[in-house]
Amino acid sequence: MMRPNDPQNIGAPRRRIDGPLKVSGTAPYAFEHPQENPAYLWPITAPIAKGEITAIDASAANALPGVLLVLTHENASRLWIGTDAALKVLQSPKIAHHGQFIGAVVAEDAQTARQAAALVRVTCDARPFDVEFRPDANDLEIPKKVGGEPGEHRRGDMQAAWSQAAHQVDQTYSHPAHFHNPLEPHALIALWRDGGGSDGNKKRLTIWDANQGVLTAQALLPPLLGLLPTQFEVISPYTGGGFGGKGLPHAHVVLTCLAAKALRGRAVKYAMTRHQMFATTGYRPASHNRMRLAADAEGQLLGIEHHITAPDSRLKSYIDASGGGARMMYAAPACDTVYHRQMLDISPGIFMRGPGEFTGAFALETAMDELAHDCGLDPIELRLRNEPKVNPDNDKPFSTRNLVACLNEGAAAFGWADRPAAPRTRREGEWLIGLGMAGATFPHVYMLPSRCRVRFLDGRYVVQLGASDIGTGAWTALTQIAADALAVPMDQIKLEIGQSGLALAWLAGGSAGTYSWGGAIIKAANKFRDKHGDTPKEGAHVVATSRPPKGYKDYSMHAYGAHFAEARVNTVTGEVRVPRMLGAYAAGRIVNPVTARSQMIGGMTMGISAALHEESVIDPRYGNVVNADFAGYHIAAHADIGKLDAIWIDEFDEWFGPTGAKGIGEIGIVGVPAAIGNAIFNATGIRLREMPFTPDKLLMAAETAQ
Structure with missing residues (x-):
């Protein structure tokens, strides 16, 4: 319980604790x-x-x-x-x-x-050797498992759904490999001792990573x-x-x-160079997605089919699990998802922000826009007509599902009512203007136990756990959670994270950090207060382990979002601009609005970058990435990003743990490319199904249409 005069920190826009160190250049990164x-x-x-x-x-x-x-x-x-x-x-x-x-x-x-x-x-x-990805290769294979899900999954009778459909979409959507390029390159310092050194450190190997x-x-x-x-x-x-990399x-x-x-x-x-990172630190593999949607005359989905083809490394296998959204996002009696992979002599891929959901949503949410156009329905109305009451893939109830609220509140905040009813109807000089939207979801990836230790030393509560702040604000958010759980001001909390030897905790990945670590902190804080009260003695301490809520596996657990984008397309140069974008999210309890918004608009920025710019090219003669630097692999610059905003639904999801929070690190990117591509269609009548949406593709499509 909170003391009467203590301010509540969870939900308050607290400034970053690590901010002064970072802006002054005194926060030591790995190489420093x-x-x-x-x-x-x-x-x-x-x-x-x-x-x-x-x-x-x-x-x-x-x-x-x-x-x-x-x-x-x-x-x-x-x-x-x-x-x-x-x-x-x-x-x-x-x-x-x-x-x-x-x-x-x-x-x-x-x-x-x-x-x-x-x-x-x-x-x-x-x-x-072979390094060239060919989705139509004759040596494709269906893997047994992809990210823990079956390589081939079928529900209902897709063939019957297709034959009965009044409206059909059958298209392919693709993207090239995307490469991690965090501000801090991969770097480390390694020191190997014989043991028992003069500095008193008994460790044989220390890495600053x-x-x-x-x-x-x-x-x-x-x-x-x-x-x-x-x-x-x-x-x-x-x-x-980090972004997964x-x-x-x-x-x-x-x-x-x-x-x-x-x-x-x-x-x-x-410290690695950018060029070296393109070869050995992973990337989002390219993918080719055939999406078939079958719907009745009213736009009600009868079936969804998603076939994913991706390259895979002979050295170490990795494929993005991108079929999850097709199976649970919308109500459909039939659904088939099938993965195919082509084994190549390439470096291994790895998860990258929004793995699977990002690429799957580009295919699904673009196809849904195509279906809405074919049905003569507003894209939001189509989604509302296909809102499921339970997860259609396993009949589990949703822990919370506020996608409809995201769609409605996002539409109102963005001005969706001003969307041109038909393509090529809004123009300013050389620029055609359109609005597009896309839904988004990101699943509860894992809820493994995390541990937390609380000590009382020198008049402060020392909260220790092996968490990590990769720029997302964990230093601040975890301190807020600890302060409220211990019913003390934030300045009485000393958080210790980012090193081994602390209480074992999960990594910053899968959008699971805050609710996993926060649950451990709350459990340890409650245990500490029960054992030591409000006036603990010097040296008092406890260790506690968080566990998932009993029965959580009986629920389908996801974060949701809706992305809205304005696209301007130059009819002379084919250039695309995104002057504004809004994300509306249902991501559980928001611990810190400042750092949460930062993550959400950061995800949108990465999505815009992938949608409009990022493209890698492998030379089939030598096997190397040709444009392995910022000169050739363009990422969004400040001038490429317009006005971004994020809003969220007020919700508390108890099945994610005592914080009530869901993941927010990845939901921000998931639907962005589809929303932009759908806006381009609304502006021009040209449907782009391959990322990135570069001028040459628009100009070629416009010439073909003439």
Whole structure:
């Protein structure tokens, strides 16, 4: 219970606790932690897409003054137990993809390391390879599982639904691979000791890493490196953006740890370049989506079919689970989702903000707009007519489902009533103007137990758990939750997160951080007050573990949203502008409106970037990403982003835990490309089904239509 005079912090727009440190440049990111006499690493990467190293000549590199180590598969330490093939660095001469790490140079300074790496001569036996994604390839296969769901899932009779339909949509929607480019590149410092060092640290290996949580590093790296969990520590108090790409350790972490092991007692620093990140730190794989919608004369869905085809790496499998939205978003008696993959000699993909839901929604929500046009219905009205009472895929009731409220309140706030009834009816000079919208959902991904420790030291409550702030505001939101749970002002809370050795907690991923960590904090706070009261003694402490609410598996649990976009299309150049966009969300209890809004408009910004700009190209002759830098891989700049706003529905979802919060980190991006593409259609009458929506596609479509 709150004390009568204590202000309530949850729901209040508190400023970021870490803000002063970040704007003053004193918040240490991974590469910035001070070290005594550090060494610097530069990698040697594979020049071919597939084959084997037959010879390495490092003599010129070793002769360069300042070089401390040339590390290759010939002299690297053997790795121990590990299931992730991408982490088995320098263990054999085999090459699985272009840009793979095949060695490293460590030197007294970064410039020398880079110069020496260029002097290492590597001879390779190149083998035939295939890196070109072809959705119509004859060697496609249906995987057994994709993200925990069946590779082939069927409900009802889709064929009968199709034959009975008065309205049909049968189209394909696609996008290229999208690459993570957080403000802070992947970077780390690794220090390997013999143990029992003079500084009193008993750890054998310490890494200062840019990651989304210490848990995955703690779980994967010690057995791989032959260490006990107690011999390994991770320090990551601040991370400059992750978006999924820093959720798991990548090969560069193992590479740097192997170098540190060879140079025991000397810290080794490595910050990746943008170019290197395109080859080894994961990406959102391309996908090709065939979507079929069957509806009766009134626009009521009879069936939904979503066939997903994606490339997959022979080294390590990853496919986005993008069929979930088709199965539960709208009421339809029949629904088929089928995945196909093409095995290629490429680097592995990984989850990227809104994995699966982002690409699935582009197909589903664009197809729904096409169906609305065919039925002569407003796109919102079509969705209202197909609102399910329970999850149509498993008949479970929804924990909360306020999609209708998002649609209605978002439409009112955006001015949807002003939408042109037909394409090409609103024009200002060279610009055609249209409005579009799309629905969005993001599921409850997991609810694994998290632990929290509360101590009373020096007159303050020290709240410790292995959470992570990747720029989302966790430092502030968790302090708010702790202050209210302990019924004290925020300045009496000292939060400790971002390092191993604290109470074990889940990573910042799957939009599950706040409600998972917050539940653990509330449980520990309640336990502390029950045991120690309002006047605890110095040193008083408790540890508590959060558990999912009993019976939560009986409910279908999702966050929802509706995106509204205005698009302006230049009839001369084909240029697309999005001067304004609104997201309306139902994401449970909002802990901090300031940081929540930041996440929501951040998601919209990323969605606009993918919709209008981001496109990668792989050279089929060599297997490399041709435009692996910001000169060729364009992301949205300030000038590309117009007025963004976010509103939300007031709701509390008890099935997500005692905070009542749902995930907000990813729902902001999910429906953005579809909303923009639908707005382009409303402006021009041209339907674009392939991201990004670039001028050449619009001009070619306009010429074809003439």
